[in-house]
Amino acid sequence: MQKKVQDIRENALEACKGANTVQKLNEARVKFLGKKGELTLVLRSMGQLSPEERPLFGKLVNEVRDELESSWEGREQELAAAEEEKRLLAESIDITLPGRQINRGTIHPITKIIDETKKIFMEMGYEIVEGPEVELDYYNFEALNIPPDHPARDMQDTFFITKDLLLRSQTSPVQIHTMEKKQPPIRILAPGKVYRADSDVTHSPMFHQIEGLVVDKGITFAHLKGTLQLFAEHMFGPQTKIRLRPSYFPFTEPSAEVDVSCIICSGEGCRVCQNTGWLEILGSGMVDPRVLEKVGYDPSEVTGFAFGVGVERIAMLKYGINDIRLLFDNDVRFLDQFTS
Amino acid sequence: MLVSYKWLQEYIEIPWDPEELADRLTMAGLEVEGLQPLAGDLSRFYVGYVESCEKHPRADKLQICIVDVGEQGKFKIVCGAPNVAAGQKVPVALEGAKLPNGMEIVHTEIRGEPSKGMICSQQELGISDDHEGIWVLPEDLIPGSPLAESIGLDDVILDVSVYANRPDCMRVLGIAREVAALTGGHVQMPAIDYVEKEQAITERTSITVENEELCPRYTASLLDGITLQPSPLWMQLRLRAAGMRPINNVVDITNYVMLETGQPLHAFDFDQLKENRIVVRTAREGEKMVSLDGVTRELTPAMLMICDAHDPKCIGGVMGGLDSEVTERTNTILLETANFAALNIRRTSRALGLSSESSARFEKGIDASGTMFANKRAIHLLQKFASAQAYAGHIDINSVHRELTTIKFDLNEVERILGITIPKKEIKSILESLEFTVDKWESELWDITVPSHRPDVEIQADVIEEIVRIWGLDKVPVSLPHDSSSDGGQSTRLIVSDQLRQILVGTGIQEALSYSFGREDNNDRLLRFNKPMIKIQNPISEDLIALRHSLLPGLLSAISLNSSRQQYRVALFEIGATYIGEAESDKQPKEEMQLGITLWGRRNPINWGYAEENYDFYDIKGILETLLPKSPELTWTGGKNPSFHPGRQGSIMFNGEEIAVYGEIHPAVQRNFRVPGRVYAAEIYFERILELFFATPYFAELPRFPAVERDLAVVIDKDQPVGDLMNYLQSLSGEILQEVLVFDVYEGKPIPEDKKSVAFSFRFQADRTLKDDEVNKIMDQCLQGLQSKYGADIR
Numbered sequence A: 001m002q003k004k005v006q007d008i009r010e011n012a013l014e015a016c017k018g019a020n021t022v023q024k025l026n027e028a029r030v031k032f033l034g035k036k037g038e039l040t041l042v043l044r045s046m047g048q049l050s051p052e053e054r055p056l057f058g059k060l061v062n063e064v065r066d067e068l069e070s071s072w073e074g075r076e077q078e079l080a081a082a083e084e085e086k087r088l089l090a091e092s093i094d095i096t097l098p099g100r101q102i103n104r105g106t107i108h109p110i111t112k113i114i115d116e117t118k119k120i121f122m123e124m125g126y127e128i129v130e131g132p133e134v135e136l137d138y139y140n141f142e143a144l145n146i147p148p149d150h151p152a153r154d155m156q157d158t159f160f161i162t163k164d165l166l167l168r169s170q171t172s173p174v175q176i177h178t179m180e181k182k183q184p185p186i187r188i189l190a191p192g193k194v195y196r197a198d199s200d201v202t203h204s205p206m207f208h209q210i211e212g213l214v215v216d217k218g219i220t221f222a223h224l225k226g227t228l229q230l231f232a233e234h235m236f237g238p239q240t241k242i243r244l245r246p247s248y249f250p251f252t253e254p255s256a257e258v259d260v261s262c263i264i265c266s267g268e269g270c271r272v273c274q275n276t277g278w279l280e281i282l283g284s285g286m287v288d289p290r291v292l293e294k295v296g297y298d299p300s301e302v303t304g305f306a307f308g309v310g311v312e313r314i315a316m317l318k319y320g321i322n323d324i325r326l327l328f329d330n331d332v333r334f335l336d337q338f339t340s
Numbered sequence B: 001m002l003v004s005y006k007w008l009q010e011y012i013e014i015p016w017d018p019e020e021l022a023d024r025l026t027m028a029g030l031e032v033e034g035l036q037p038l039a040g041d042l043s044r045f046y047v048g049y050v051e052s053c054e055k056h057p058r059a060d061k062l063q064i065c066i067v068d069v070g071e072q073g074k075f076k077i078v079c080g081a082p083n084v085a086a087g088q089k090v091p092v093a094l095e096g097a098k099l100p101n102g103m104e105i106v107h108t109e110i111r112g113e114p115s116k117g118m119i120c121s122q123q124e125l126g127i128s129d130d131h132e133g134i135w136v137l138p139e140d141l142i143p144g145s146p147l148a149e150s151i152g153l154d155d156v157i158l159d160v161s162v163y164a165n166r167p168d169c170m171r172v173l174g175i176a177r178e179v180a181a182l183t184g185g186h187v188q189m190p191a192i193d194y195v196e197k198e199q200a201i202t203e204r205t206s207i208t209v210e211n212e213e214l215c216p217r218y219t220a221s222l223l224d225g226i227t228l229q230p231s232p233l234w235m236q237l238r239l240r241a242a243g244m245r246p247i248n249n250v251v252d253i254t255n256y257v258m259l260e261t262g263q264p265l266h267a268f269d270f271d272q273l274k275e276n277r278i279v280v281r282t283a284r285e286g287e288k289m290v291s292l293d294g295v296t297r298e299l300t301p302a303m304l305m306i307c308d309a310h311d312p313k314c315i316g317g318v319m320g321g322l323d324s325e326v327t328e329r330t331n332t333i334l335l336e337t338a339n340f341a342a343l344n345i346r347r348t349s350r351a352l353g354l355s356s357e358s359s360a361r362f363e364k365g366i367d368a369s370g371t372m373f374a375n376k377r378a379i380h381l382l383q384k385f386a387s388a389q390a391y392a393g394h395i396d397i398n399s400v401h402r403e404l405t406t407i408k409f410d411l412n413e414v415e416r417i418l419g420i421t422i423p424k425k426e427i428k429s430i431l432e433s434l435e436f437t438v439d440k441w442e443s444e445l446w447d448i449t450v451p452s453h454r455p456d457v458e459i460q461a462d463v464i465e466e467i468v469r470i471w472g473l474d475k476v477p478v479s480l481p482h483d484s485s486s487d488g489g490q491s492t493r494l495i496v497s498d499q500l501r502q503i504l505v506g507t508g509i510q511e512a513l514s515y516s517f518g519r520e521d522n523n524d525r526l527l528r529f530n531k532p533m534i535k536i537q538n539p540i541s542e543d544l545i546a547l548r549h550s551l552l553p554g555l556l557s558a559i560s561l562n563s564s565r566q567q568y569r570v571a572l573f574e575i576g577a578t579y580i581g582e583a584e585s586d587k588q589p590k591e592e593m594q595l596g597i598t599l600w601g602r603r604n605p606i607n608w609g610y611a612e613e614n615y616d617f618y619d620i621k622g623i624l625e626t627l628l629p630k631s632p633e634l635t636w637t638g639g640k641n642p643s644f645h646p647g648r649q650g651s652i653m654f655n656g657e658e659i660a661v662y663g664e665i666h667p668a669v670q671r672n673f674r675v676p677g678r679v680y681a682a683e684i685y686f687e688r689i690l691e692l693f694f695a696t697p698y699f700a701e702l703p704r705f706p707a708v709e710r711d712l713a714v715v716i717d718k719d720q721p722v723g724d725l726m727n728y729l730q731s732l733s734g735e736i737l738q739e740v741l742v743f744d745v746y747e748g749k750p751i752p753e754d755k756k757s758v759a760f761s762f763r764f765q766a767d768r769t770l771k772d773d774e775v776n777k778i779m780d781q782c783l784q785g786l787q788s789k790y791g792a793d794i795r
């Protein structure tokens, strides 16, 4: 009898292993473990044994049953996994086809530079303000220490609308508007469009400036330098150096032109910086006491600094754009390049 | 201003090479924009002596020259220049020399005759355009000596950019003074000595200045015995280096002294002056004069003229007259060094459209105290190089009685403005090197006297600038202002602009930037007639003349451009000002910030996974629905904007004011802007609804019970707007009906031709489990309403 059980066990294990589909496995299961299966039948014939032998035999049959059940279970999982694998492989698709891309919007490079600058200065407590683009002569020139017939008016070819109205040629009039409305301390940043009658590869009749103005007790040229150093590092990277050259603006005194170490060659000298290692990016200076007086401030009480950044210049340097007109053509192949 | 390094060295010892000098000047506020060697590499160029010259046996126009080049040997050189002759000293390029144009000199054969080198013209040496034959050098040069050193071509030209407030640097001596302030050296003034005749100038001529305001000073001398000839080579080279063309010794000397001292000079042919005298007056009505350039100039009474007893002979400070020009027949010259009012020169120069080296200097303002020095300097040179003899004395009509400016200077200001202390001694020495006088310097309150050539220095701040630019801006430390009391931030319209930009970029639209001005007929092209735009008086082009009323022209032009560049999809937006209203005298127009959006071409990228579909009306509408605040105060209605398709446009109202128009661009507008294919656009006047963008979200509890969804399809008349049905259904929503959506609109079989089928989806939701009954009740109500109000049939 025991021999018989052993035979069934061996046959069953073989059948289990040999079943290569879930269906065949089930058929074999019925054959050996089913209600009329071989193992069940052997157990029923237990009556032939002596009462002493019966418990031992019953235990043996149960052990074999457990072993076979777990074999079946294992085999069943194996076969199910294999069958799923087969089905999935049949579902293979061509993953080399391009994906369903969505249209990606882009921010204009000029806006990007303005946004970046705004962020830098808002963190330093600057308020972002605006002023009119169609401006009175008084604000664009006279209040900025540029009376009629001043040679500095020649430096900027201004678009006129009437005798007294013009398209602002600089964002500096916002300085005056702000100081007329508010008492110190003042800390503003004024980005915006400005206009000059000039058009070539590096000049556009419309372009953008960002004006900065700080007026308070105890503001010095050293503060101007520190502020611009910080700006340059944020805009062009932490290794950027700045250099201030004395210059002339009618509404600042002393005035300085500000260069940053060339972002292309890091100051080694290249075509972009004309081998000087420096790139001019902005004009700045201490607010001329005569300008402070014009808005009713007391220049012996407060001092201030101001600066004006050329946005196109920075965008062109930073993004390597070689023709300013590209910025206003709105060619989508150009705009597409400013996705990040 | 172009300045020769060697010329500067004549007045001041320079411890730096040209490059370092350029750096130092730049860092002191005289920006050197370029450095250029006067001539290229002239290492194989020598002075040669033409021993003999014979005609080439096989070429009429060629000469065979034997040229003695000293230690370098004698060379047989074939030369084609008509002016070559035995006995001349000439520039010779020998084998291995490289001309500035890149050509290298090699031994060659010309028409069978060997030629070992080249006799050069000025053009070939790259120092002028003169190619009229070879350059005949002065006789005193030594054959075989290197060419560059012998004639001073080993020079470097500095291109100095002089700011508008520093006309005193428009001269070599002015720059020399700046160098002196930087080195601590002293300027060596040029010689002004000469021998006078016994006869005094006053015996021969007189000067009358009728308008002292326009001519504050007129200084004149008289010289005779003039021999007109070329000026010395070194002078010619310096003029060329400064960008001026040598003419003859008299003209060259006046130009040379002008470059040197900054004072323009004018020489009159004295014998051409009627009654031999000068009258300085304004032009009379209708007077004319032929200027040096041969043009007849119509003069006005605003212009100051230098006249003889009868007629204008020179436009004062701008340009001389043709008939009193110095010529070969000239024997006697009247030499003028005058001072003219800057503003008047500027106006005259503008009115005549005529500018000269002289007017360029006068209009920036010239120190009137310099006329005598310049006049004497020119006499010195004229005596030396034109054998001129000067009558005794000058006539000097000087109405300038300007006191020198004195500035009270508080030393503490230096630290208050710059944020650093500079030693007192240092400050004093800087100011003195710039020819300022410092008094009471033991105290903290100095009296500083400004030299007459620095009228730009008026107040303490100007003095501080002088100090710091010489002391060095790089020595000012770096620090930050103390923490701000305010937090920064920006205006609501900027915040909203930024917000709109972010959303639009997210919906796949690109930001554009176009000019604020465009064509004058842009409103007409938008079919918005009789809306005149503000015009620029002095536009750079007719296409950029009128300030925009709308962002659409810029965006439509961009589509046109992109379509011509084979793009298939253009989705753009722009945020910017529009300028509406009239600009009268000093009345500013209203500047309203608007948002423009245009969609053209394919909706999706070309991709196997997308249907090939173009943008349509519902794309632009959908963008607005996403973009604008979901406020019940916004009313979406039909539109009547002439720029849009009459049957495909909408308008959005707020408090009775239009805040947006959108839809399909009118085909005529599309044609006007040369756009192929339909464009969907929107114009959004978002400044009118800024407050709506700042509504604070208020949280509503999330539903805890399951929703019930129902669908309903009805058939209605084809031209019945679905929006009406939507509005009606939404009016029934309330306690349990939460949402009604349109999920299908269908026309075509089996629906009758004049009908359409519309399918709605309803969502019911409450804070409890909904019963079928209550949902059915509302659904019945909806259906009945649709049936009775809109003739809807259930499908």
Ligand SMILES: [Zn+2]
Pocket: A262, A263, A264, A265, A266, A267, A268, A269, A270, A271, A272, A273, A274, A275, A277, A278
């Ligand atoms: Zn570089």
